[in-house]
Amino acid sequence: MPVFRAAVRVVVLPLVVCCAALAATDPVYKAMREAGLADSLVVENIVLKRDAGVVTLKSGAIGFVAPAMGRDTVAVFAGEGEFDFTPQSPVDRNYMKSLTGQESVAEQFDRALFCFSDETGREIRASAKTPSSDARLAEALRNFRKLLRSRPETPHSMLEAELTSDAMDNIEADLLADLYNPRAPGFFSAYLHGRKHSDLRFHVRPRGAFPEMSTPAEVAVINLDIQAPQEGIWYLSHLQGELRSRTASSDENQRTVEADRYRIETAIAGNDHFTATTGIEFHAVTEGDRVIKFSLLPSLRVTRVTSGGQEAAFIQEDRKEDGSFYVVMPEAMAKGSAHQLLMEYSGDRVVHKAGGGNFNVGARESWYPNVNTFRDHARYDLTFKVPKQYTLVGVGTLAKQWTEKDYACTQWVSETPIAVAGFNYGSFKNKKITDPQSGFVIEGYANSEPPDSLARARNVALVGTMSPAAMMNVPMAQAQAAVQIFSDWFGKPEFTRIAITEQPELNFGQSWPTLVYLPLFAYLDSTQRYGLLKRISPGLTDFVDEVTAHEVSHQWWGHMVGWSTYHDQWLSEGFATFSAGLYLQFTEKTPEKYLKYWQNARLRLLEKNAYGRRANDAGPLWLGERLDSLRNKDAYQAVVYGKGGYVLHMLRQMLYNPKQGDKLFIDMMHDFVGQHRNRNASTESFQRVAEKHMPHEMDLAGDGKLDWFFSEWVYGTAVPRYKLDYTVTEADGGKFLLKASLTQSEVPPDFMMPVPLYLDFDGQIVWLGVFRMRGSSTSSELHVTLPKKPKRVMVNYFHDILEAL
């Protein structure tokens, strides 16, 4: 579920005139939003220390924007300044160095904007007394506001997409949240116009420095510099105090509220216009907060919000600005108290006609106002009204179906709490099969006609024969097999149905609870696929074999078992990669595709790109979405999907033994799913489950832990190389003597790995035992008597270990 892809695939539609005046605006917010400079002071050597960062205002002037509720919250600086920042941990210093060439930041700047709800105002005023009339300040304020309040139609980089997502910061709204809650701990944000980096941002925010990245980390240094090699999140971690006292945790709860139930009524008109209401029941997590931030597509314009029948103020700037949606509750909420909100909104850009009865669903997660999507589970009751020639497929169970005039109406109710709601929409034919063993229902939905994009651009004769609906049986059968395999290996699914649905994009799939989007290519026969792929992208053939299994496995990885933070997303995407491999192993007649699958993942990780970089070198798996950069554009995909898959695959291979086969691994996976059902897993909680199930032979460090394995493969980037030397000679009694030794190289001295040795007896592969390797070294020579002569002796036959090319 890559965020950036979702964000850039926006079809540009004619501009819709937007007229929704803010029905109920908060007066304090309105004043802050429009406030100009109130007073300016001369500054000389003012030092602001915040966490691991030091902002020094050497000389110049600072202007304060008119105070809000009697407090300074925004100040702008022009002059000579310096920002210094040194990360505490080696992982963070290494990553910063890999991006910037330096282990720490030392940036000279000439302008800065400070936004704060902490003591910054008092601190500056205590040491600056002389009034200034620096003309640069007003212009600097204007420029910073323009920069921080604008939202591009199409983001130009993954980082820009994250910073300008549906939940982008509206700084004044964030400040308002703290002003209204005297208990709020106070935050500090500095936006720097540096000499080397013109948009460098430093945040110390106890409520989360970068919530869009799904992490409770409070401190961030971000360099937004589109198409520049140093663009990236240079630092994102917990407060220094938490790191020092080892209390930093991915499970830290910074939510303001938690959703319990959504009731959403949505009407889609013939012109794709969207009109909807969402009722949400939630409870307050914090004491005294009034401001709640929702994720909602900014082109869906909110017209009214009520709380228990009473009008509530809300904030939603224009969709081309910082148009995120915030509600201001009429009163401060007590911790644990239950509340309700009813929100009315309408707009466009959620669904787009793609021709032939096909639709792109553009706003896949933010078509309704939501909090903590993918992180919290809530119950949903969804009603849709759509033109009656179309079919809408929702999540959960179809509770009711009826028609109203020209509209087909359906109601969908979630059987169990789910992490997100979605839908698909089109002129669908549908089918249904019930798995005889489990009673699990597989529904298929596909269009009879291909979308215009295909009909226009490609081989017309070929397109004429295409009917995704005619091919629907193939992905449905794939889904049925996948559900059977994953139920055996991971445990029973949480849901009793799954809808396998077509969407008109060629090359991506996505998964919701009980609902899967498959790319158009999954519905083409091999002749059609070949005819189109030779023009479009030859690499897609493999993708088509794997995509159904990958997306179906997300019913387990992502939906049944969530992930805590961006560090842990490999537990969703990597596990889905592993699952698709498992599917190939059990559904293909020969092991070829399965072995090629892991070989391809290995090539994507270890082949050098045009800049001479390997995806694997972008940084450890633990860094997740932060791994992409200009010179390593595919690192996130290769590492989080590919290496994440390898980590689970390597565990499986280590847990294997000839007597029990995969039993230990299967037990571990059932336990992992059982412990995290409807909860979020973290790398640490997965490691604890793995440690519980590992046999004595995997305890290479002798401490009952798998720290050795996780530090190598999740927190490290080393990749070993192996060289096997062996001889097979005739021995007494018609037997054969195997002498073998193994060399491990290109790894740090403490790098340990058990390496399995295999024999090939005329195509039958036999597991013989393992070499326990440590550092760059050669094992002692192994002597084994064999009953017959093997054709080959091999290590790493099943890609048991991610090995250097």
Ligand SMILES: [Zn+2]
């Ligand atoms: Zn996926």
